[in-house]
Amino acid sequence: MSLFKSRIRPTLGSVIGRGHLIVALVGVAMASVSLTLLGVLALRVYADHNLHLIARSINYTVEAAVVFDDKAAATEALALIASTEEVADAQVMDEQGELLAHWQRPETGLLSDIEMQIARVILEKPISMPIVHQGQEIGSILLVGHGGSLMSFLLSGLMGIVLCTAISAWVALYLARRQLGGITGPLRSLATVAHAARIERAFDQRVPPADIAELDNLGNDFNALLDELESWQTHLQSENETLAHQASHDSLTGLPNRAFFEGRLMRALRNAGKLDERVAVLFLDSDRFKEINDNFGHAAGDAVLVAVATRVRAQLREEDLVARLGGDEFAILLTPLHKAEDAERIADKIIASMEIPIQLPGSTQVLTSLSIGIAVYPDHGVTPGELLDAADAAMYQAKRLSRGAQQTAGAELPVAHVQTRN
Template sequence: MSLFKPRIRPTLGSVIGRGHLIVALVGVAMASVSLTLLGVLALRVYADHNLHLIARSINYTVEAAVVFNDKAAATEALALIASTEEVADAQVMDEQGELLARWQRPETGWLSDLEMQIARTILEKPISMPITHQGREIGSILLIGHGGSLMRFLLSGLVGIVLCTAVSAWVALYLARRQLRGITGPLRSLAAVAHAARSERAFDRRVPPADIAELDNLGNDFNALLDELESWQTHLQSENETLAHQASHDSLTGLPNRAFFEGRLMRALRNAGKLDEGVAVLFLDSDRFKEINDNFGHAAGDAVLIAVATRVRAQLREEDLVARLGGDEFALLLTPLHKIEDAERIADKIIASMDAPIPLPGGTQVLTSLSIGIAMYPDHGLTPGALLDAADAAMYQAKRLSRGAHHTAGSEHSVVHLQTRS
């Protein structure tokens, strides 16, 4: 048992989608932070300028109260202006620096503490402005700004960042899926065609065109490769079929050879045993082949073998089989066969087909005849070898009898017939 689990590879869709999402979020975050910082900087400048304006306004208002050292008037004037502005603490001092009047924004809990903390962090130092009368300094004003506007701005900026991030994430995912379809669609098609070619040897499938040029070129190159593979596969199949045919067929007559015949006979016997049917094996031999071969040459002998193969094949049914076992020996497989008379009738037709002369190279013609032995399954054998031996023995008996007269004889088994024709 392996101690290491196989690494799960991410899909192209997840990689592209994650990349789009990260880029969108980083872009939105950077833009939002930049805009917020610029807004805070602008608000800081505005707040500082506003405090200077408030200080001047207070200066004009409390000037008379300071001249007459009227604390009540100074306090009333200070409160009238400071309470309506972004001021947290306002102080009026006399000429000696003693506190003449003061106004402080009422505390309302943690929210006020937060506003003051923001004001101390972002705003500049408290503003101090002298109070002058007829060119002489008679006192001063100290103002500390309030961070309420800054806090509202920061909160609205934070909400804006969150909303923009959410919208950007949705847009990024939408665009990622849209782009993903254009990329992964052709890749999935290519992968499906490649899988079919690898696992099913289906080289006839092709990758469809793609909208993206690089993917379309990749698909075209892959299709061209499939064309070559399909052509190569067709060539190999053709060569394999040719080699298989050459291995199981006689090169001269085109008939199946002994190995093919015995394999087919084995299957026929197996089926016959299951279906309780008969099978006949006929062994054929040319009576004058050696004489023709010696007198007219090998080309004439080949012509005789080809003619015998053609004429024998013409007398058979579609499901029957004729094979060349070697030399001038042929074998027939008749299946299904219920009566030996049917085999005898086919043997008579084959022998009769030899009545016509066989043309030889050079314009010469010869007459030949066949000796045929018949063996029936299961009477004369239960295996391919036993049936072939029985038919061969019956053929030799027919050949011996053909030297004396035209007749039909039986072998040691009463149902093995020997057909001859001189």
């Protein structure tokens, strides 16, 4: 039961709802934290940097007055700069640390108090900077910042807030798109597999598992449909192959039929013409088939045909072809043929294989023989019809010579004979 529960996938509604909630929380949290930190840091850095710049400017201005210990000049120079900058209090001390000049911004009203409070919150401490003349420290400056210019810092902070908001929006958009990808990804995979099945008949492809329960169930149902289609396609292909084999092969011997043989012969002649090769066609006929069929029945005749087909096929090379043309007639295609003597040698082997008796149904054995005619491309013909006719004529000539030899010898059984078409 626990294993079943562990495999339960979340629903589409729960995934989207949880995703939206996470995106909203992450966006708000990032925006709040980022805006707060950046606002404070921006104000502090800007105010501190500006106060240091003012201190350097006063340093350069009052340096001569400190060297000559001129309080009036130092006070005038200090007031000239401090009054135009965001400074609440400025002091110039000599080398002994005694006050040489002092300037303080007049406190006027509530606004000034607010600005001072802002300065105390934002600025950590007053700025102290030494006055150096010719490499020797001759005095120091102490500055306390004023909050008036921090309004510009607040504007800078607002710009930082806008930037942080934009970043938060981008992060939220990224998470939302990622969540959307978890939905559209499986659907896209399903569409791709469906397109391949519809256009290319690729029923072997499958939709990958999805993390969302509804999409995973949809993919599983579609895969089950593909399983049925693939099974149907395999069955149909098997039936087509069976029908194609039956259409091009003899049902009794399993050998190719005349149509298959002639098509193969046509391609062999076309290739032989391009490669300047020779091709041989052998026409075979059983000398005693009618006698065996009449005396022992059709089952015996079928057994003889099967035995002849098996023995002939055993004498050929893998690339050679033997076919049953009909009745007790067979044809052999030898390609490529290196020399005519090779065809005669194969014919002799086939004839020799017939010397072993053939077992008929029951306990009867018979001995049969073959007459073989040979025609060679391009010597005896250049088309399939010419070669088959030439081999057929050579076979009948061999059969006549065989019968003449039997009558002369007084033999009861015919002797097999090979004749090459001249």
